Amino acid sequence: MSTPKTTAERLVEATRELLWERGYVGTSPKAVQQAAGAGQGSMYHHFSGKPDLALAAIRRTAEEMGAAAEAVLGGEGSAYERIEAYLLREREVLRGCPVGRLTMDPEVIAHPELRAPVEEVLDRLRDRLAEVVREGLDSGELRASIDPVEIAATVVATVQGGYVLARATGSRAPFDSAVRGLLSLLATP
Amino acid sequence: MSTPKTTAERLVEATRELLWERGYVGTSPKAVQQAAGAGQGSMYHHFSGKPDLALAAIRRTAEEMGAAAEAVLGGEGSAYERIEAYLLREREVLRGCPVGRLTMDPEVIAHPELRAPVEEVLDRLRDRLAEVVREGLDSGELRASIDPVEIAATVVATVQGGYVLARATGSRAPFDSAVRGLLSLLATP
C-alpha cells in the first residue's frame, strides 16, 4: 500500500539519517547521493544544493519530533502521567536527538533558516510541557512551589542532556538515571 | 611573569578553541595552523596528525572542566549550596559545553582514545555530585526519597541540555530556566 518512494523522497530521508549521525558539517552531498541511490545530476535537479537539502530534512525531522511529543502530551492521563510518558517514551538514546544534535552544528546555528525549525519545535515543546505542568498545578497534583515555564525547561534539558551522558559513556544507563531522578523530584508531594 | 608560549602550546590552544566551536569533523589542520600562527611543517613536527592534536586538546579541556567542577563542589557550604554553586557557576552558555559538545561528534565517539577523556570527566563529575547529594541526605538537608546517583545524573543532564536549549533559541534564558527549575525541585523540603 506504500507508494514507491520518489527520488526526492529518498534524498530527503538519506539526508535526515546523515544529519542525525554526522551533522551538517559532516554530511556531504556525495554521501547523500550514495545513501539515496541517486546521481549528482538528479540531486541537483531536485535541490539547489546542500543547504536546500538540509532544510527539507531538518523541517521534516522537526515536524516528526513535534508530532511524537504531542501524541504523548496530548494523550490520556494526569499531568504527572503525561510528563512521565514523555520522559519514558521510547528513544534511540545512543543515537542522540536528531533535532538537539543540530544545535551543536556551527553552520546550522549560523544560518537562521536552518536553525528556525530547530528553535520552533523546541520552543513549542517547552510551551506544551508548561501547559501540562500548569494543569498539574491547578489540580493540586504538583506542588505549588514550582514554576511551569522553568520546569518545562528542566524536563526538556534533562532529556537533551541525558543523550549527551549516554553517548559519552556508550550506554543508555545515565540517560535513564537522569530521567528517573527528575521523576522522583517531580513526584514528591 | 607568563612564559612565552611555545608553538606546541599555541597549537593545542588553537585546537581547543576550534574543537569547541566546530567539533572534530569541522576542524581542519590548516585552520589550526592559521589560528596558531604556525606552518604545516611545524605542526607535523610537534604532532603526528589531526587525531594526535585533538587528543592533546581534548585531554586538556577535560582536565580544566574537572578542575572547575571540583573547585565548586569541594568548596564551602552545605550540600545544597554546593550543588547550587555548580549549577549557577559562570558559563559561556551560548558557546555550549566544550566537553559535552564532543559527544555529538561521530569521529570522537568512534575512536576510544578520543572519547575516553570525555567519558572520564563526565563520569567523575557525576560521582562527585552523587557524593555531595549523599552528604545532603545524611544531614537531612535533602529529602530521603531521592537517589544520589540518579540526582547526580539529573543535575549534569540539566546543564548539558540547557546548553542545547540556549543554542537553539540563541539566548541563555532557557538554560537559566532549566537550572532554576531544577533548583526549585531540589529545594522543596
Next chain:
DNA sequence: GTCTATAGTCGGATAGAC
C-alpha cells in the same frame, strides 16, 4: 624546528548531453 613543494582525495557545484 620551520619552510616550501607536492600529492591524492574529497567537497560542492556547474554544464550540457541524453
Next chain:
DNA sequence: GTCTATCCGACTATAGAC
C-alpha cells in the same frame, strides 16, 4: 529527470630543503 564530464578549492598529509 538523470547521466557524465569537468572545475576549483579544501583536506590531510609526506618529502626534503634550510
